[in-house]
Amino acid sequence: MKLIITKYLEGCATEEEQAKLLTWLRQKENRIAFNSQKLDWKKSLDNQQFPEGSEKSWSTIQDQLLQKSYSGWQSSRKISYFFRYAAIFFFVVSLASAVYIVSNKLQSTPEYFTQVIADNGQISKVELPDGSMVWLNSGSKISYNNLFAANNRNITLIGEAYFEVTKNEDIPLIVTSNEIKVKVIGTKFNVAAYPESEIISVVLESGKVELLSTKEANFQCHLKPGERATFNKLKRNLEVNEVNTVKYTSWKDGMINIFDQTMEELVERLETRYNQKFDYAAELKDYHFTFTIKNELLEETIDLMEKIAPIKTVQKGEIIEFELDEKRMRAVDIN
Incomplete structure (x- = not known):
């Protein structure tokens, strides 16, 4: 493989050799070995082989070509999910994203974007080109361009996602959600930014x-x-509090921890989890719940709620409505 890598870096690898190289690069440890050999190859270059400034341009083009090819096979990889496959879409923006000069010739590379979408009611998991892992909650999506990990690690998020970020001090990962940007080097964090919230x-x-x-x-x-x-988009204020992080991140493992949450807060989380619209009687708005969901069906969760609280459910068209069970309330008052 060392010979193929050298031929690739020198721009003389055949299509068959390039295909073999890209298949080999699917393994993370192989990508590390590739980068190591590429650095050794650069050090061995005779600076006189290139016009002034062209060596850097040539190296940049090689990185972009590899990244473009990497994105190609990355799109065809089987992504692991907890429930079912997410929809993945690729689209091209017809704008030149970079200009390089080699031997006094102007070249441009089009900018490609990858989108990963978690279907409603599903949780999806994907590995980014830099080895970072992302879990997407129901109805969420991320997008990044074909230069990701080469000269940027910029991600746009709509919805909720949990990130395990590979450390790279030279290129921080930046997640943009609405008007908030989260800048990281290497860490584990969760971002929830649904448009309707x-x-x-x-x-x-x-x-x-x-x-x-x-x-x-x-x-x-x-x-x-x-x-x-927590940033309130309407009030324009930011609050920071110490919390039990498991309460906000366990959803990626198929678990939802409901701890002393109101009916209003609970319904919002159930709608995200089950892709089901709920409504509730006004008198239940501030009723508090504490329980844990782990891969339960919607019917099982509703049954649990009815056992721990004086409520009943009524199906009204496509909406499930929670109502106060007055008969059970009277029974509690008598006892």
Whole structure:
């Protein structure tokens, strides 16, 4: 494989050899070995072989070609999911993303984007080109371009995702959700930013993250492990509190921990989990629940709620409505 890598770096590898190389690069340890050999190859170059400044340009082009090829086979990889496959879409933006000069010739590379989408009611898991892992909650999606891990690690998120980020001090990973940016080097954290929610939430399990704003230059906040930041999009305020992070991140393992949450908060989480619309009587709005869901069917979860609280459910078209069970309430008062 060393010979094929050298031929690739020199630009004389055949299509068959390039295909063999890309298959080999699917393993993370092989990508590390490739980068190591590439560095050795660069050191061995005679600077006189290139016009001034062209060596850097040639190296950049090689990186981009490899990244483009990597994105190609990455799109065909089987992605592991907890429940079912997520929909993955690739699309091309017809804008040149970079310009390189080699031997006085102008070349441009089109910018490709990869989208990973978790279907409603499903949880999806994907490995990014840099080895970072992402879990997507129901109805969520991320997108990144074909230069990811080469000269940027920028991700756009809509919905909720949990990240385990591979450390790279030279290229920080930046997750943009609405107007909040989460900048990290290497860490584990959760971001919840559903468009219909007033709140953008960031929970840090380990490492450190920096919160920035796409609208306010002086907006900046650093989180410590065990802290949760909540930004209210309407009130324009940010709050940071210490929390039990498992409460906000266990969904990636198919588990939802409901701890002293109101009916209003519970319904929001159930709608995300089961892709089902709920409604509830006004008198139940502030009723509190505590229980744990792990891969239970919707019917089983509703049955559990009815056992621990004086409520009953009524199906009204496509909506499930929770109502106060007055008969059970009277029985409790008598006892």
